[in-house]
Amino acid sequence: MPMIEQSDEAGAIDPGNVEFFDFENDEEYRKDPQGRLNGLRDRHRLFYTPKGRKSLLGGGTWVFTHGADIRAVLQDPETFRSSGNRPFGKALGENWVLVPIDLDPPEHTRMRKFMNPLFSPKRVAELAGKVERRAVELITPLQGRQGCSFIEDFARPFPVTIFLEMFGLPVSEMPKFVDWVEAIIHSQGQVQLDAMRELRDYLAIVIEDRRQSPRDDLISLAVTAEIEGKALTYDELMGMCIMLFMGGLDTVTSSLSFIFRHLAENPEHQEFLRKFPDMIPTAIEELLRAYPIITTGRIASRDVDFDGIVIRKGENVACPLACSSRDPDEIDGSTEIDLTRNPNRHSAFGFGPHRCIGSHLARRELVVAVEQWLKLLQPFRLPPNVQLSATGAGVVALDTLPLVW
Numbered sequence: 001m002p003m004i005e006q007s008d009e010a011g012a013i014d015p016g017n018v019e020f021f022d023f024e025n026d027e028e029y030r031k032d033p034q035g036r037l038n039g040l041r042d043r044h045r046l047f048y049t050p051k052g053r054k055s056l057l058g059g060g061t062w063v064f065t066h067g068a069d070i071r072a073v074l075q076d077p078e079t080f081r082s083s084g085n086r087p088f089g090k091a092l093g094e095n096w097v098l099v100p101i102d103l104d105p106p107e108h109t110r111m112r113k114f115m116n117p118l119f120s121p122k123r124v125a126e127l128a129g130k131v132e133r134r135a136v137e138l139i140t141p142l143q144g145r146q147g148c149s150f151i152e153d154f155a156r157p158f159p160v161t162i163f164l165e166m167f168g169l170p171v172s173e174m175p176k177f178v179d180w181v182e183a184i185i186h187s188q189g190q191v192q193l194d195a196m197r198e199l200r201d202y203l204a205i206v207i208e209d210r211r212q213s214p215r216d217d218l219i220s221l222a223v224t225a226e227i228e229g230k231a232l233t234y235d236e237l238m239g240m241c242i243m244l245f246m247g248g249l250d251t252v253t254s255s256l257s258f259i260f261r262h263l264a265e266n267p268e269h270q271e272f273l274r275k276f277p278d279m280i281p282t283a284i285e286e287l288l289r290a291y292p293i294i295t296t297g298r299i300a301s302r303d304v305d306f307d308g309i310v311i312r313k314g315e316n317v318a319c320p321l322a323c324s325s326r327d328p329d330e331i332d333g334s335t336e337i338d339l340t341r342n343p344n345r346h347s348a349f350g351f352g353p354h355r356c357i358g359s360h361l362a363r364r365e366l367v368v369a370v371e372q373w374l375k376l377l378q379p380f381r382l383p384p385n386v387q388l389s390a391t392g393a394g395v396v397a398l399d400t401l402p403l404v405w
């Protein structure tokens with residue numbers, strides 16, 4: 001077997017450590033992404049796939065499958081850097097990067113310190129009433145029906161409405177934002193680039209408007225804030241706004257898709273939560289653990305040896321969080337879905353300095369979604385003979401989720 005040629009910086013890879021795993025088209029992965037990723041651990045501690053992930057810089061990537069390794073990689077930003085991984089601003093010919101995911105310490109630490117209070121449990125608690133209202137507004141029109149397209153009717157618009165609330169934008173903008181999510185996160189090439197440009201132009205106007213006349217919203221807070229005595233630059237503000245768009249919308253939609261499929265396929269779990277709604281927050285943690293949606297990436301900043309397998313400086317690495325959250329060495333009884341599991345040290349929100357800043361908000365949205373669905377609608381299930389599939393490397397989501405009741 002020929003050696004796999006890598007980028008200029010990297011050397012050749014031993015064929016024994018190569019597996020052609022295609023995050024985009026692998027059939028088993030498309031049917032059961034978390035199960036397929038978790039199964040990779042049976043054969044490899046880590047392996048190299050020339051297919052890579054399109055959201056990385058092209059080319060191949062090393063894939064880690066053990067929870068302990070994934071934690072170690074994500075907790076070591078000096079060796080495995082995040083910057084340079086997602087060149088969206090560059091694609092538009094601009095200088096901004098996604099803030100803070102595309103920064104490494106110390107710049108990352110500085111921005112994270114500024115952003116953390118914007119997503120604190122206290123701020124999320126202040127939003128709670130609005131989150132509930134938005135959920136009810138989307139579910140109420142479904143009450144007279146006997147089924148719906150869960151993703152189009154609920155999972156996609158719901159987080160967009162919360163994002164618009166936080167940014168102080170009118171909810172009437174929702175269809176436009178839903179289209180941008182679709183084009184930017186689920187498309188490629190010109191469609192993706194055009195949508196990114198439109199979103200950038202839209203946000204540039206909002207940023208300027210809030211500079212002139214600040215209000216009570218997240219952008220106003222950011223444009224009027226100072227970090228170490230200096231106002232945030234246009235690039236920092238734009239990078240942060242686009243990051244929140246990319247990090248806060250599709251992730252919630254994707255998680256909702258797997259959580260609701262699980263409830264539709266497991267009527268006993270639905271019944272349990274209808275009977276004991278106080279258990280919903282605990283159950284959400286377990287469903288996040290069982291169905292992580294993110295495979296995140298890093299770039300090695302130096303050669304690193306993992307028991308004789310050498311990752312070279314400049315090579316991509318991928319950390320599927322489905323592997324760490326389902327690893328029996330990390331979680332006792334990891335194969336069983338136990339809605340009462342507590343404590344639950346899952347890794348659906350990642351590890352280390354880049355661990356999800358929006359986790360409190362995400363949890364609130366997921367809890368409210370399940371609470372209100374169970375409260376306002378009858379028991380739901382999948383229609384007969386439906387074949388579900390999932391797509392996505394960095395963030396995986398079900399393509400469709402028809403529900404009937």
Ligand code: HEM
Pocket residue numbers: 074099100101102112243244247248249251252255293294296297321348349350351353354355356357358359361362363
């Ligand atoms: C269920 C929903 C969500 C999941 C599963 C999720 C998961 C994650 C994960 C795994 C990371 C770490 C990525 C890495 O290490 O490369 C992350 C980072 C991030 N997430 Fe989330 N997320 C969710 C919702 C949200 C929401 C609602 C927001 C904001 C409103 C958000 C904002 C961010 C930001 C800004 C980062 C980058 C943090 C940093 O670089 O320091 N996420 N998320």
